[in-house]
Amino acid sequence: MTHSEHRQRAYPVRLEWGREGAAMLAADCAVVVVVDVLSFSTAVDVAVGRGAAVLPLRWVDEHPALPPDVQLAGPRRGPGPSLSPASLVDLPAGTRLALPSPNGATLCAVVAASGAVLLAGCLRNASAVAAAARGVGGPIGIVPAGERWPDDTMRVAVEDALGAGAVAAALTDRSPEAELAVAQFRAAREQGLSDVLAATASGRELHAEGFAGDVALAAAHDASDVAPTLRDGMLAA
Template sequence: MFGEQTGFGVRLEWGEAGVRHLAPLADAVVIVDVLSFSTCVDVGVSRGAAVLPFRWRDARAAAFAAERGAWLAGERSVGGPSLSPASLLSLAPGSRLVLPSPNGGTLCALAQEAGGAAVFAACLRNAAAVGAWLRERCSRVLVVPAGERWPDGTLRPALEDLLGAGAVVNALGLSPSPEAEGARAVFRALRERLPGVLAACSSGTELTERGFPEDLTLAAELNVSRSVPLLRGGAFVDAAH
């Protein structure tokens, strides 16, 4: 089929449709949701916590957390652990956190439902670590920039996720499809200006206006983390340790 990017070691496709169509063809699926799901996963996992992704932010999330003996991340505005990377800097080793995310959490669930492929979370902070780990173990990797949503619910491709996906492709070193190569080219062109680019893009502007500039600072840090978040038993843990 023309949309399968056949013959390449690294494929790239956006969002839910990308996971549904291409995850069955991969050994590993890498979810990239820079602002802020996968950055939160990296921050939590690098501190020795287990992060449990969840699709919905409602009573189902509370029940899910209670069943698994985990904390539930709340809204950014109320304090405590949330979908704010800065709020997770004090997570204790061994803690368990349910992280509801309509974008990243949904993609993780879909990737698991596709069957077979291992599921990873990557961002700018850990792109090199995830890429190096997979390069030694997998020959078919699907990189999925999550994107955001327009008010009508349709996918809005997001620059920050394209950059994060390009950073992963850059680190993988496997033969990229043209789609993956394009993301890598964008990352290479902008890698020296990541803090400014993230702050000025649509998603970054929204975070600043909502009062979370520290989240942008954390998300724009390139390759500062060695964590390799692998979804195992419903929770992201560090495959590198």
């Protein structure tokens, strides 16, 4: 059972991790920001910045019969659009892309079921997303996604803490949980976000697999002014 104090209701800006945190914050907050820096939220930002709309999928076959105007993203090493942000930098405007992601898209499903406004945040669009969240009015929940270990427990992901902290840094009246993420973000910014992100476990993993460009795109703080918002099941500007 969740203790009432875990809900951080004393603070307008709150932060909690993973799908459990998303469910808890979505029950109380007017708007929830989902942060999955490597790579779902960054991919969504790049796609929406190109004028596309994104259908979040928890797994590839979640919707076996997609509408004919929705393109299913392929594997990361494939020739077309994928979860790799670098694969989306030339995405044609008007594309409707179904994007599988076991972490970010799962949080989207949790928040969507609550009725709270859902925004996809990352380092690239942190200030734009914070402004959009502020404009909704009411409490703001920020949810760094993390990852899941093989036993389904949550793995804290440094990059998601930094993305969440970047969003929270553009807001006021933060809970201690959000303040700590802000401190982490500011410390990483001093060291150089690109270097810090590349040195994380997830960053090293992507670099080893040949996706260093994805890490560079993800580290570009406030390079984007879009605030992807879920409407009718699609994340769009």
